[in-house]
Amino acid sequence: MRLGWMATMLAMMFAVQGFSEEIDYASFLGRHDMVWDRVPNRWEVSPYTGNGNVGFLFYQDKGEAKNVISIHAGRHDYYDHREPHEGNELLWIYRSRLPLGHFKLESAGEIQEADLRLDLWNAELRGTVRTSKGSYAVRGFTHSLHDVIYFETDAENESVKVSWHPEVPKAPVRTTLEGGGGPKGGSWDRMRKAPYALPPEPTLSEEDGMRFCFQPLHENRGETTTGWEVAGKANGKQLLFASIHHSFPGHDSLDVVKKNLRNARALLEDGSFFASHRQWWNAYYPLSFLTINDPEKEAFYWIQMYKFASATRGNGPVMDLMGPWYHKTFWPMVWGDLNVELQYWTHLTANRLDVGSSLCNWFDKHEEQLFKNVPDHWENSAGLATLFPQDLVAHQGGSVPDMLCWIMHNYWLHCEFAGDRGRMRDGLFPKLRGVVNSYRNYLKDHPVKSDDGTIHIKNSWSPEYPGGRGQDINFTIGLMRWSLQTLLDLNDEHRLNDPLASEWKEMLDNLVEFQIDEDGLRIGKDIPFEKPHRHYSHLLPFYPLAVLTPDTEEGAKLMRTTLDHWLDVTFNREKKDTAMSVTGYTATGAASMYAWLGDSDQAYHYLDFLIKHDRVSPTTMYAEGNPVIESPLSFATCIHDMLLQSWGGKIRVFPAAPQRWGDVAFKDFRTQGAFLVSAKKNAGATQFVAVESLAGSPCLVQTDIPKPKIYIDGQPAKKQQVRVLGDGLFQIALQQGERVIFTPVSLEKTDLNIQPIAVDASGHNLFGLSEKTGRLPGHQHYYKK
Known part of the structure; x- marks a missing residue:
């Protein structure tokens, strides 16, 4: 009797206080550390570290001397700030991300081998570089809390010289255009002919053992300082501290860098430099x-x-296509027609909201500019061009505000997952109101005659579809329906009594219906879907907007028809276009949408397809000739969608977990409505589902546990607390701070422990650049040796 009582009490304690024994993250993540058994020779296969603002890549670049390997430094917000020319913003060349420079490590002997390991748990690169004369150990990281790069070398029968080599801060697109590359005609020819004076040469200086490279930009509109200090012996142990800061409109970059380096000295002297860096990651x-x-x-x-937290932080800039790392690119800004949106799905279910709050914080910071990006006669309207620099100075012109609208959906998702109703009211509502006002003004400027009062959209764009401009585009219809309904909901919830509410309702009621044919959703009124298309822009009303849903038989049929047809045409039809028809995000979009349909096999197929895509590197970076970070990050979103969904106010647990994942568990995944969910499967059977309410939102849970026993805070749920809705769906009267557990057996017999699933050595360290990564098409594509 006594033992049974203790078992029950222990089970209840786990249920209330957390039901996982301490997970050994250092050991667990250690088996996923990236390793290198050869010299990384390009950015796609290099180790990388970052803190959202600054970072570095470590590799031996093509053309470098055989005794040189470099630390390629980057700064996320290092953008040009040139003013328009003859009224043209010329964003690609005048407001571009800029190259920074690299530190050369020059050894006496030629580099022959490398043995490197990126320790995920501590976010540190360690290893050994072997040369024809000896070797040197390396250790490097970007400090998690300070904009400081640390790198040490420890030479044995070797000597390592460290030197800084700045790049000319010239827009990479301008260089391509001057060389005869790039598209022809229109704005491209304007960018070829526009004046492009180079900035002044950098100024080098020294002070108190520190060296500085000060780079003013054109007409003194912005400046960047790189500062560094090298201590120790080249033929023994030496330390490199480096800091980078970009200033605009201020002129304090040199002062900030000096402060950062002195602070790093002090932290090293008091013994907290390494510990504070590790503590951040060990808490993350x-x-x-x-x-x-x-x-x-x-x-x-x-x-x-690891990559997400290296690429962005809540106090940093909005993520562009590269994060804090840099490589020559033809896409040197933030892209709003898919890329930035996919990047900012990753952190939501993963419960890493603070790290991923940079998008919301940045758009709050620059909200005023959004209302300047539209025509003067569009009062109280907001907009943003498809691509934009960090300060969001990118005029939309008189077109529909689709790209800003989609970004606002990401803002809304962040608030939904956080349960932050105040930010919905004070942050989202005014910006989304500006977006809808832009739609209103567009419709006024471009009316389409209608006999029945239906509102038509004269001309918009389904991103990237060849010939995808025309009337009544489904991409635009979906965004308009979502934004109008969301504004109305927020207006009602917060009793804002907005004077435009009746007009929003009239617009929503009379907006043209989605354009559909026998193949599902069309691109638009006069544009069927019939060409290979890497983007799923016409499917946006389903995913991620959930304006259309597969919750009904009719909705599921329409979604599957559209999805199957999209992929059939894109994968199987003759491809005559020169663009890459099947990209990484083609695969991840397909995986997530099949997961929404509950088709685990197809979801897994496309998830696997992403890893086998030859543009996904063995370090999980991704490029389409140019760096683009979104596709691998959205892989994590696919995993989330297969294991946990919460669109439409319903928490779906294991909605598309494939049979091959018979053993799977997750802890503290987050959902819309601010719930933390933990669950486990063994041998294909769900052992338990636990849902904790952080905000007291309405709670609907769908589980595959047949006739589950239900406990709230360790006690059997009362009849009035549970409403059975059928098909495994339960409505739970869960208050803020309470946790409900669904289990097939009594709570005291439920194994609530979550621990890493054992993996033998053959399944360890599968990424990096090594003998093991030779299995990957990306290894063969990027590493030609």
Whole structure:
């Protein structure tokens, strides 16, 4: 009797206080560390570290001397700030991300081998570089809390010289255009002919053992300082501290860098430099947990968690296509027609909201500019061009505000997952109101005659579809319906009594219906879907907007018809266009949408397709000739969508977990409505589902546990607390701070422990650049040796 009582009490304690024993994250993540058994020779296969603002890549660049390997430094907000020419913003060349420079490590002997390991748990690169004369150990990281790069070398029978080599801050697109590359005609020819004076040469200086490279930009509109200090002996142990700061409109970059380097000195002297860096990362990873009996997918997922926090932080700039790293690119800004949106889905279910809050914070910071990006006669309207620099100075012109609208959906998602109703009212509502006002003004400027009062959209764009401009585009219809309904909901919830509410309702009621044919959703009124298309812009009303849903038989049929047809045409029809028809995000979009349909096999197929895409590198970076970070990050979103969904106010647990994932568990995944969900499967059977309410939102849970026993805070749920809705769906009267557990057996017999699934050594360290990564098409594509 006594033992049974204790078991019950222990089970209840776990249920209330957390039901996982301490997870050894250092050991668990160690099996997913990226390793190199050869010299990284290009950015796609290099180790990378970052803190959202600054970062570095470590590789031996093509054309470098055989005794040189470099630390390629980057700064996320290092953008040009040139003023328009003859009224043209010329964003590609005048407001571009700029190259920074690199530190050369020059050894006496020629580099022959490398043995490197990127420690995920501590976000540190360590290893050994071997030369024809000896070797030197390396250790490097970008400090998690300070904009400081640390790198040390420890030479044995070697000597390592460190030197800084700045790049000319010239827009990479201008260089391409001057060389005869790039598209022809229109704005491209204007950018070829526009004046493009180079900035002054950098100024080098020294002070108190520190060296500085001060780079003013054109007409003194912005400046960047790189500062560094090298201490120790080149033929023994030496330390490199480096800091980078970009200033505009201020002129304080040199002062900030000096302060950063002196602060780094002080932290090193008092012994807290390494500890404070590690503490941040060691607190970040346990925010949620995932383990799958699929070592490759598990590893890829956790590397995205590392990459995401390296690429952005809540106090940093909005993520562009490269994060803090830099490589010559033809796409040197933030892209709003898919890329930035996919990047900012990753953190939501992973419960890493603070790290991923940079998009919301940045758009709050620059909200005023959004209302300047539209025609003067569009009062109280907001907009943004498809591509834009960090300060969001990118005029939309008199077109529909689709790109800003989609970004506002990301803002809305962040608030939904956070349960932050105040930010919905004070942050989202005014910006979304500006977006809808832009739609209103567009319709006034471009009316389409209608006999029945239906509102038509005269001309908009389904991103990237060849010939995708025309009337009544489904991409635009979906965004308009979502924005209008969301404004009306917020207006009612917060009793704002907005004077335009009746007009929003009239617009929503009379807006043209989605354009549909026998193949599902068309591109638009006069544009069927009939060409290969890497983007799923016409499917946006389903995913991610959930304006159309597969919750009904009719909705599911329409979604599947559209999805199957999109992929059939894109994968199987003759491809005559020169663009890459099947990209990484083609695969991840397909995986997530099939997961929404509950088709686990197809979801897994496209998830696997992403890893096998030859443009996904063995370090999980991704390029389409140019760096684009969104596709691998959205891989994590696919995992989330297969294991946990919460669109439409319903929490769906294991909605599309494939049979091959018979053993899978996650802890503290987050949903819309601000719930934390933990669940586990063993041998294909769900062992438990636990849902904790952080905000007291309405709670609807769907589980595959047949006739589950239900407990709230360790006690059997009362009849009035549970409403059975059928098909595994339960409505739970869950108050803020309470947790409900669904289990097939009594609570005291439920194994609530979540621990990493065991993996033998063959499933360890599957990414990086090594003998093991030779299995990947991306290894063969990027590493030609």
